[in-house]
Structure formats: C-alpha cells, structure tokens
Amino acid sequence: MRMYDILRSKRDRVALSPEEIRFFVQGYAKGEIPDYQAAAFIMAVFLNGMTGEEMLAMTNEMLHSGEVLDWSDLPGLKVDKHSTGGVGDKTSLILAPIVAAAGVYVPMISGRGLGHTGGTLDKLESIPGFNVRLDARQFRDVLTSTHMVLAGQTGEIAPADKKLYALRDVTATVESIPLIASSILSKKLAEGIDGLVLDVKVGTGAFMKKQADAQALADTLVMIGTRAGKRVVALITEMNQPLGTHVGNTLEVVESVSVLKGEVGGDLAELSFELAAQMLVLSEAAQDLATAKQKVKELIENGAAFKKFQDVVVAQGGDPVALEEISRMPTANKTKVVNAERSGIIQQIDAEGVGVAAMIMGAGRATVDAEIDHAAGVVLHCKVGDPVDKGASLATLYYNDESKQAEGLARLKAAFVVADHGPAPTNLIHKVIS
Amino acid sequence: MRMYDILRSKRDRVALSPEEIRFFVQGYAKGEIPDYQAAAFIMAVFLNGMTGEEMLAMTNEMLHSGEVLDWSDLPGLKVDKHSTGGVGDKTSLILAPIVAAAGVYVPMISGRGLGHTGGTLDKLESIPGFNVRLDARQFRDVLTSTHMVLAGQTGEIAPADKKLYALRDVTATVESIPLIASSILSKKLAEGIDGLVLDVKVGTGAFMKKQADAQALADTLVMIGTRAGKRVVALITEMNQPLGTHVGNTLEVVESVSVLKGEVGGDLAELSFELAAQMLVLSEAAQDLATAKQKVKELIENGAAFKKFQDVVVAQGGDPVALEEISRMPTANKTKVVNAERSGIIQQIDAEGVGVAAMIMGAGRATVDAEIDHAAGVVLHCKVGDPVDKGASLATLYYNDESKQAEGLARLKAAFVVADHGPAPTNLIHKVIS
Numbered sequence: 001m002r003m004y005d006i007l008r009s010k011r012d013r014v015a016l017s018p019e020e021i022r023f024f025v026q027g028y029a030k031g032e033i034p035d036y037q038a039a040a041f042i043m044a045v046f047l048n049g050m051t052g053e054e055m056l057a058m059t060n061e062m063l064h065s066g067e068v069l070d071w072s073d074l075p076g077l078k079v080d081k082h083s084t085g086g087v088g089d090k091t092s093l094i095l096a097p098i099v100a101a102a103g104v105y106v107p108m109i110s111g112r113g114l115g116h117t118g119g120t121l122d123k124l125e126s127i128p129g130f131n132v133r134l135d136a137r138q139f140r141d142v143l144t145s146t147h148m149v150l151a152g153q154t155g156e157i158a159p160a161d162k163k164l165y166a167l168r169d170v171t172a173t174v175e176s177i178p179l180i181a182s183s184i185l186s187k188k189l190a191e192g193i194d195g196l197v198l199d200v201k202v203g204t205g206a207f208m209k210k211q212a213d214a215q216a217l218a219d220t221l222v223m224i225g226t227r228a229g230k231r232v233v234a235l236i237t238e239m240n241q242p243l244g245t246h247v248g249n250t251l252e253v254v255e256s257v258s259v260l261k262g263e264v265g266g267d268l269a270e271l272s273f274e275l276a277a278q279m280l281v282l283s284e285a286a287q288d289l290a291t292a293k294q295k296v297k298e299l300i301e302n303g304a305a306f307k308k309f310q311d312v313v314v315a316q317g318g319d320p321v322a323l324e325e326i327s328r329m330p331t332a333n334k335t336k337v338v339n340a341e342r343s344g345i346i347q348q349i350d351a352e353g354v355g356v357a358a359m360i361m362g363a364g365r366a367t368v369d370a371e372i373d374h375a376a377g378v379v380l381h382c383k384v385g386d387p388v389d390k391g392a393s394l395a396t397l398y399y400n401d402e403s404k405q406a407e408g409l410a411r412l413k414a415a416f417v418v419a420d421h422g423p424a425p426t427n428l429i430h431k432v433i434s
Numbered sequence: 435m436r437m438y439d440i441l442r443s444k445r446d447r448v449a450l451s452p453e454e455i456r457f458f459v460q461g462y463a464k465g466e467i468p469d470y471q472a473a474a475f476i477m478a479v480f481l482n483g484m485t486g487e488e489m490l491a492m493t494n495e496m497l498h499s500g501e502v503l504d505w506s507d508l509p510g511l512k513v514d515k516h517s518t519g520g521v522g523d524k525t526s527l528i529l530a531p532i533v534a535a536a537g538v539y540v541p542m543i544s545g546r547g548l549g550h551t552g553g554t555l556d557k558l559e560s561i562p563g564f565n566v567r568l569d570a571r572q573f574r575d576v577l578t579s580t581h582m583v584l585a586g587q588t589g590e591i592a593p594a595d596k597k598l599y600a601l602r603d604v605t606a607t608v609e610s611i612p613l614i615a616s617s618i619l620s621k622k623l624a625e626g627i628d629g630l631v632l633d634v635k636v637g638t639g640a641f642m643k644k645q646a647d648a649q650a651l652a653d654t655l656v657m658i659g660t661r662a663g664k665r666v667v668a669l670i671t672e673m674n675q676p677l678g679t680h681v682g683n684t685l686e687v688v689e690s691v692s693v694l695k696g697e698v699g700g701d702l703a704e705l706s707f708e709l710a711a712q713m714l715v716l717s718e719a720a721q722d723l724a725t726a727k728q729k730v731k732e733l734i735e736n737g738a739a740f741k742k743f744q745d746v747v748v749a750q751g752g753d754p755v756a757l758e759e760i761s762r763m764p765t766a767n768k769t770k771v772v773n774a775e776r777s778g779i780i781q782q783i784d785a786e787g788v789g790v791a792a793m794i795m796g797a798g799r800a801t802v803d804a805e806i807d808h809a810a811g812v813v814l815h816c817k818v819g820d821p822v823d824k825g826a827s828l829a830t831l832y833y834n835d836e837s838k839q840a841e842g843l844a845r846l847k848a849a850f851v852v853a854d855h856g857p858a859p860t861n862l863i864h865k866v867i868s
Contacts, residue, residue: 007606011480039470040605043477046445171474172441 003027003037010044018057025061029160035167042164042173050178055224058178062186065160069192071107074144077231077283078105081275082188083199084207084217085117087355088242091199092120092150093256094272095279097308100148101299104283107143107191108150109157113364113372116205116355118252121152122364126250126329126374130318142315150312158186175207181220185228195231195282197275198222201239202430205351211236211430218433231282236430237271241349241384244268248363248377248398250329257323260306266383267428273297274429330375332398336405338413343390345422346382353415354378354395360408361399373400378412385422437461437471444478452491459495463594469601476598476607484612489658492612496620497662499594503626505541508578511665511717512539515709516622517633518641518651519551521789522676525633526554526584527690528706529713531742534582535733538717541577541625542584543591547798547806550639550789552686555586556798560684560763560808564752576749584746592620609641615654619662629665629716631709632656635673636864639785645670645864652867665716670864671705675783675818678702682797682811682832684763691757694740700817701862707731708863764809766832770839772847777824779856780816787849788812788829794842795833807834812846819856 001023009016016024024041027033050058071078079099083089096106110132113119121132134142134151142149161183168174188196198221201207202214218234225232244267246255258264259272277292286292299305310320322328358364362373379396382388394416397409435457443450450458458475461467484492505512513533517523530540544566547553555566568576568585576583595617602608622630632655635641636648652668659666678701680689692698693706711726720726733739744754756762792798796807813830816822828850831843 004604004606007477011477011606034469036469036473036601037605039474040477040607043441043445043474044481047478047481167470170438171471172438172445173474 003033007037007040007044010041010048013048015051016054016057018053021054021057022061025058025065025160029065029163038164038167039171042168042171042176042179045178046173046176052223052227055178055182055220056227058182059185059189059224059228062158062161062164062182063189066158066190067155068190069107069154071105071143071192074105076104077194078107078192079195079197079279079283080106080108080188080191080193081197081199081279082184084201086201086239086243087117087205087351088244088247088252088268089117089201090123090244090246090252090256091268091272091275093123093253093309094259094268095276096148096150097260097312098273098276098296098299098305099279099283099285100146100312101304101308102280102285102295103147104280104285105143106148107139107193108148109153109187109191110150111152114368115366116352116359116364118247118249118364120150122372122374123249123252124150126253127313127318127322128328130313131316134316142312146308146312146315148308148312150316157190161186177217177220180217181224184221185225189225189228189230193230195279196225197278197282198232198234199271199275200234200236202236203238203240203351205242205355206239215431218431222433233278233282233432233434235275235278235432238426238428238430239351242351242354242380243271245380245383246377247354247358249372249374250326250331251377251379251398253323253329254326257306257309260300260309261303262300270428278432330373332375333400334398334402334405336397336399336409337393338395338397338409338416340388340390340392340394340418342418343388344418344420346384346386346388346394346416347419347421347423348417349380349384350415353411354380357397357408357412357415360404360411361397362401362404375400385425388418437467441471441474441478444475444482447482449485450488450491452487455488455491456495459492459499459594463499463597472598472601473605476602476610476613477605479612480607480610486657486661489612489616489654490661492616493619493623493658493662496592496595496598496616497623500592500624501589502624503541505539505577505626508539510538511628512541512626513629513631513713513717514540514542514622514625514627515631515633515713516618518635520635520673520677521551521639521785522678522681522686522702523551523635524557524678524686524690525702525706525709527557527687527743528693528702529710530582530584531694531746532707532710532730532733532739533713533717533719534580534746535738535742536714536719536729537581538714538719539577540582540713541573541627542582543587543621543625544584545586548802549800550786550793550798552681552683552798554584556806556808557683557686558584560687561747561752561756562762564747565750568750576746580742580746580749582742582746584750591624595620611651611654614651615658618655619659623659623662623664627664629713630659631712631716632666632668633705633709634668634670636670637672637674637785639676639789640673649865652865656867667712667716667866667868669709669712669866672860672862672864673785676785676788676814677705679814679817680811681788681792683806683808684760684765685811685813685832687757687763688760691740691743694734694743695737696734704862712866764807766809767834768832768836768839770831770833770843771827772829772831772843772850774822774824774826774828774852776852777822778852778854780818780820780822780850781853781855781857782851783814783818784849787845788814791831791842791846791849794838794845795831796835796838809834819859822852
C-alpha cells in the first residue's frame with residue numbers, strides 16, 4: 001500500500017477502504033507519512049468529502065491510535081457530553097454533578113480554552129487547589145468514589161487526531177464535517193463511554209454559523225457514533241448571545257453554583273437540565289425524557305447536585321468553601337460598567353464580541369501557551385429581548401490589567417445593539433437528533 | 435498576507451490575485467512556506483482549478499523565480515519546441531538543425547529521460563564527446579556560432595517550478611492542467627524565446643490518454659503563452675505506437691540522422707517537418723505554412739539540415755564522424771528478435787510497452803539517479819497497419835545486460851497485437867491550435 005495511491009483515490013472521489021484509512025492514520029501518527037502528504041490528503045477530504053464508512057474508519061483508527069479507557073468493571077452505562085463550543089458555556093460544571101448525583105458514572109475529559117471560547121479545565125482551576133492533572137490511578141479513584149471526574153487527559157488520547165488537528169489548523173482544513181466528526185468522536189470514545197450527548201452550537205458565537213451546517217454536523221456525529229456502537233444524541237442549540245450571564249473562569253464557576261443551587265433560571269439552566277436529562281435517558285437512569293427532567297429537578301431542589309459538585313471538588317483537592325465564598329477564588333481588582341446609550345430593547349449581544357472582550361482582559365488565550373487571568377471576565381446584566389432605559393448598566397467588565405481595559409471595554413460595548421424592537425423570538429434548543 | 439488565507443480562498447474557489455500567487459511562489463521557493471501548506475495548495479488547485487489570470491500569474495512568478503535568458507542582442511525571433519513526451523520521440527534532434535539551418539536561433543534547453551520516455555540530453559550523450567553541460571558563456575557561444583544549442587540548464591531555471599514539481603510528484607497532483615501548463619511555460623519561457631511550438635501528445639503512450647484532456651491542455655498552453663506575450667502554437671499529435679522505428683539513445687540518434695539526410699520518411703519525418711515548419715512561421719522565417727514546408731524540404735534535400743547537426747556536434751565537442759559510423763557510438767553486444775506468431779495486420783504496437791521494454795534493458799531510468807545504457811533499445815520492423823507473415827520479425831531488442839533480457843523481451847512481445855484487420859486509420863496530427 002502506498003500513500004500516493006490513497007491520495008490519488010481520494011482526489012478522484014474513489015472511496016477508501018478501512019485498510020487504506022488505517023494505513024494513513026497509523027502511518028501519519030508514527031511519522032512514516034510526511035506532513036505534506038497528510039496535508040494533501042486532508043485538503044482532498046475537505047473538498048471531496050468522505051463516505052460514512054470512511055468516517056467510521058477514520059474515527060476508529062484515530063481512537064485506537066492511543067489509550068482507550070475501560071470502565072467495564074464499574075456498573076451501568078457511562079455517559080458524557082461534548083459541546084462544539086460557545087461563549088459562557090459552562091454546562092459541563094452543572095450537568096456532570098446532576099448526572100453523577102443520579103448514580104451514573106461520568107468520566108469527563110475536558111480541554112483548555114483557546115480564542116474567544118473558554119475551557120472547562122481553566123474554569124475548574126479557579127477553585128483553589130482543584131487538580132485537573134490526574135494520573136490514571138487518581139482518575140479512576142475519583143470516578144469510582146464520586147461517580148464523576150473532571151480532568152484533562154491521563155494518558156495519550158487519540159494522538160493521531162492531535163497531530164492531524166494541528167495540521168488542519170495551518171492548512172485551512174478545519175471546517176470539514178468528516179474531519180470534525182472523526183476528531184470529536186475519536187477523542188470522546190477514548191473515554192470508554194457508552195453514551196454521548198452532543199451539543200452542536202449554531203449562531204454568530206459558534207463554530208457553525210448556519211443551521212444547515214450545524215444540522216449536517218449533528219447528523220454525521222449521530223450516524224458515525226451510532227455505527228461505532230455508542231448511544232448518541234445531538235442537540236442543535238442557539239449560540240448568538242452568550243449562554244447565561246457570566247463569562248470568564250471564576251465568574252463561570254460562580255454562575256454554575258447558582259444554577260446547581262437552583263437560585264437562577266434562564267437559558268443556562270434550561271440547556272444544562274435538558275442535556276443532563278438526555279444523559280439520564282441514554283444511561284438508562286430514566287425511562288424517558290419527562291421522567292429524566294423530573295429527576296433533574298429533584299436533584300437540584302434536594303441539593304444532591306450541588307452536594308455532588310462539592311464532593312468532586314474535595315475529591316480533586318479543591319476548596320469546597322470557595323464555591324460559596326467567592327473571595328477565596330481569584331477575583332478582579334477592577335470593574336467597568338457598560339451603560340445603554342439609549343432606551344429600547346436589547347436586539348443583540350454578540351457572543352463572539354463578549355468572548356473576545358473577556359479574552360482580551362485575560363480570561364482566555366489568544367495563543368496556546370498564553371497565561372490566563374482566572375479573575376477576568378464579563379457579567380451581563382441583561383439578555384436579548386430585555387427592555388432597557390438609557391443609562392442602565394448592560395454589562396460589567398472584570399479585570400486586573402489596566403493597560404487592556406480600553407480595548408476590552410470597546411469590544412464589550414460594541415457587542416450590544418439596543419433598538420426599538422427586539423429580534424423575533426427563537427428557541428434555545430432548535431432540534432434533537434438521535 | 436498569510437498563506438492560510440490563500441489556502442482558504444483557493445479551497446473556497448475564490449480566485450487569487452497576482453499578489454497572492456506571488457506570495458505563494460516566492461515564499462515556497464525561499465522555503466518560507468512549508469511543504470505541507472504548499473501540498474494543501476496544489477491539491478486545492480488540482481480539485482478547484484485556476485482561472486486564466488491565476489495561471490498567467492503562476493507562470494510569470496515561477497519563470498521569474500530563477501534565471502531568464504536574454505538573446506535580444508541576437509537578430510530575429512528565437513523559437514523552440516516542447517513536447518509533452520512520448521516513446522521514440524526524437525523530433526528535437528531533427529527540427530532544431532532544420533530551423534537553425536534556416537537562420538533562426540534555437541536556444542533549446544532539454545532534460546533527461548525518466549520512466550518509459552527518453553530525454554534529449556541522454557540521446558545526445560550517445561555521441562562520443564558531446565557536451566550537454568554548458569556554462570552560460572559556452573551556451574551563448576554555441577548558439578551564436580551555429581544558431582542552435584542543445585544543452586541542459588545553464589543557471590537555475592525556474593527553481594520554484596522544480597521544487598513544486600517534486601512535491602506534485604509525491605502528492606498525486608501531477609495531472610492538473612493549471613499546474614502542468616504553468617510548469618511547462620515557466621521553464622520554456624525562461625529560455626528567452628519569442629515563439630514556442632508545443633507538441634501535445636495523446637494516446638496510450640502519452641501522458642494524456644484522452645483527446646479531450648489533450649485539447650484542454652493545448653488550449654490552456656496557447657492561451658497562457660499568448661497572454662504572456664509569446665507566439666505559441668500547439669499541435670495535438672498521436673502517441674499510440676512509438677514515433678518512428680527506433681527507441682533508445684544511440685538508436686534514436688541513428689534514426690534522426692537518417693531523417694535529416696532524407697533517407698527515411700514515415701511518421702517521424704512527417705511530424706518533425708511539420709513542427710519545424712510551424713517554428714519557421716512563428717519566427718517569421720517563412721510567410722506561411724506552405725512556404726515553410728517547402729523550405730524544410732529544401733534544407734533536407736540540399737544537406738543543410740544534416741550539415742547543421744554536424745556543426746552543432748562539433749561546436750559542443752562531439753565526434754561528427756560518429757553520426758555516420760554508428761560503431762563509434764555505444765552499441766549493443768546482443769540482440770533478440772521478436773517474431774510474429776501469426777499472419778495478419780499489425781493492429782497495435784503499445785508505445786508504453788515498447789518504452790518500458792527499452793527502459794528495462796537500460797535505455798531509460800526507473801528512478802532519477804539510475805544509470806543508463808546508451809546502447810540499449812528497440813528497433814521496430816513494422817508499424818501499425820502493416821501486413822505481416824507468421825514468423826516475420828516484428829522488432830529487435832538491443833541490449834548488453836543478459837539478466838534482464840527475458841523480462842524486456844516479454845514486455846516487447848506483449849506490445850504487439852496482430853489481427854485479421856488493422857485499426858481504423860487515424861491522423862498523426864489531430865489538430866493545430868494557435
């Protein structure tokens with residue numbers, strides 16, 4: 001088998017066999033196939049697509065290029081959630097404790113933030129002492145004792161995907177559904193889960209800007225995940241304005257705690273509870289969605305979900321008191337408020353704009369190795385559709401670095417559009433695909 | 435400007451500006467753009483094509499990436515010919531002396547053979563002493579004194595093309611009309627010529643197997659060459675059976691001399707004279723094609739063309755006597771004859787098969803750095819359409835290396851198809867495009 005012939009087939013829209021996909025993925029992971037041949041391959045995939053068989057083979061080969069966790073000794077079906085990423089999306093911090101509180105194992109491996117979207121690991125590290133760098137033994141211990149774990153990779157998960165992703169990033173081949181789907185699924189299936197709920201975001205603040213693209217990705221993820229033998233559900237959800245009101249690491253932990261304690265509702269609570277309910281159905285902890293939603297409600301109301309979050313914080317070395325005494329977490333020295341320049345209805349809060357403002361102040365990373373400021377971020381005082389009076393505070397910028405305040409504030413201000421009328425109402429959850 | 439954005443545009447079928455093409459070609463030539471980005475780029479070009487403007491910019495940028503020869507101090511229009519390559523194609527050795535004998539300067543830069551097709555430089559080196567490695571001063575001296583020169587590159591001609599060609603070769607992106615056209619034209623225009631006659635081969639022994647592909651390439655070459663300010667004519671010519679009867683380096687020199695002396699006719703003479711006549715028209719040495727053909731005939735009949743070939747052999751250090759005393763050139767120790775296994779008409783002589791047989795015996799290179807045997811090759815004793823009796827000799831294999839004889843002979847034998855009827859008659863020259 002030669003990479004040249006594989007390139008030729010992909011170029012000519014001849015479907016590749018599983019053996020050819022294996023040859024490529026294994027060869028590339030081992031460094032036997034050079035970057036330039038892999039680059040030509042992914043551009044050909046970008047332009048000519050892949051069949052379901054090819055995507056399944058890509059997923060399986062990338063999955064098996066590294067460590068695959070195994071929890072078959074633990075009872076029940078293990079589930080997780082994956083989101084394609086948005087601004088203010090802290091649902092993982094809420095749904096994992098809910099599902100674990102229902103007795104379902106959630107072995108959640110998360111990443112760090114890049115660009116205008118945050119990362120679960122960064123958010124967790126706002127909690128003093130919280131250790132996301134667990135070794136395999138610690139990971140298993142935490143999962144076994146608390147039914148959940150929130151950590152980074154233990155061993156080497158899907159190294160072929162890691163290498164290929166870096167190449168896609170510099171060859172303008174990121175936005176390819178076959179490549180996105182196989183990348184997401186290979187990493188998530190390596191967690192050793194039985195079921196996966198996917199939150200495919202669509203809108204101005206999301207990777208997928210158009211409904212049709214989000215739909216195509218969701219359909220593909222469900223198809224490939226199912227063919228890989230897993231229970232998979234995908235939700236297409238709106239990401240035009242930030243999810244919830246808090247953006248930035250400490251701030252997002254604070255908001256998550258409020259939702260877990262049942263203190264606040266709104267879009268963040270609605271989506272987190274929906275995703276948690278879907279996970280309960282997938283894991284057979286609930287017979288149907290209505291029962292699952294009732295169970296979620298109970299676990300919030302009886303304090304079990306918040307208690308579970310406290311437990312996992314303790315299990316991973318964190319300070320549980322910080323969850324209720326914010327001052328124990330990194331907090332900002334300075335704040336600036338953005339005020340409404342006119343009265344009217346909030347027509348738009350550009351999610352990407354808010355995310356970039358927070359990133360500029362240090363909440364996120366412009367480059368992979370940038371340092372972040374856990375205290376920095378944004379709190380919204382209104383959501384799209386709310387009426388506001390001239391001079392009312394729209395949002396507060398939290399920061400420590402005065403030198404970037406003007407730029408951050410300008411970006412935050414520009415994210416708001418106040419008009420005579422609000423936009424047509426839309427649904428938070430557009431569609432559920434299973 | 436960023437290569438990432440250029441890749442994105444090409445991927446999305448957005449035409450690139452000349453500045454973007456320059457950024458890519460110059461950046462790649464200098465090593466500032468890595469192979470993997472260039473590989474993704476050429477795969478995107480392969481699949482999405484290029485506009486005329488883009489191809490013109492590619493040609494110009496690759497042309498100016500290296501040395502461009504300048505003969506503006508020599509009188510008249512300088513011309514050359516380029517062929518897309520075939521088996522037994524030695525027209526350069528015939529037409530260059532004809533055109534030079536008419537007083538037109540022919541600064542011909544040639545290459546070496548690879549695979550089943552031969553290279554002009556290898557053929558010339560069959561002539562004892564013939565030096566194809568001229569420096570810039572020698573190149574100019576030979577051209578000035580004899581009106582022609584047959585050599586390899588003096589300086590660095592189109593280094594960007596050289597680098598890109600090597601990458602195309604390993605990424606399955608060779609067969610792309612925009613990339614082929616810009617590659618051919620950038621190298622040929624670097625010779626400092628005013629006019630170019632292109633011989634685009636079509637058939638089983640050619641790079642282009644289908645008429646439509648050959649037509650598309652010829653059209654593109656003429657369009658881009660003309661837009662680059664040159665006089666360009668393209669002929670689409672047949673390459674199913676070998677051109678002429680001799681294949682292999684010494685053998686092809688021998689056949690070329692026969693044609694130059696007016697001793698043999700057939701397809702080789704016909705095509706060589708046609709191409710030479712087109713060059714005379716392009717260079718304004720003849721008013722029209724009929725006049726040009728008459729002039730070619732005269733230059734053969736009065737011995738001027740052969741005399742010119744002898745002159746250039748002397749000017750480049752070769753032994754002119756060898757042109758008429760074959761034994762002074764490398765000659766084969768051994769021969770094997772392929773006989774007809776039945777009576778009938780020659781229906782097919784597979785050009786590629788004959789070329790591969792000759793290559794196996796040492797006439798060509800399987801890899802770039804292989805050594806060749808100038809004496810090895812094949813002489814055909816018949817052409818397609820000829821009647822043969824059972825047992826008649828179809829071809830002779832010339833060789834020195836006994837260990838490869840069985841394989842070479844088998845390949846040669848398999849190239850012949852004798853049947854009850856010959857194929858429908860076809861034209862050697864399918865079309866002339868200008």
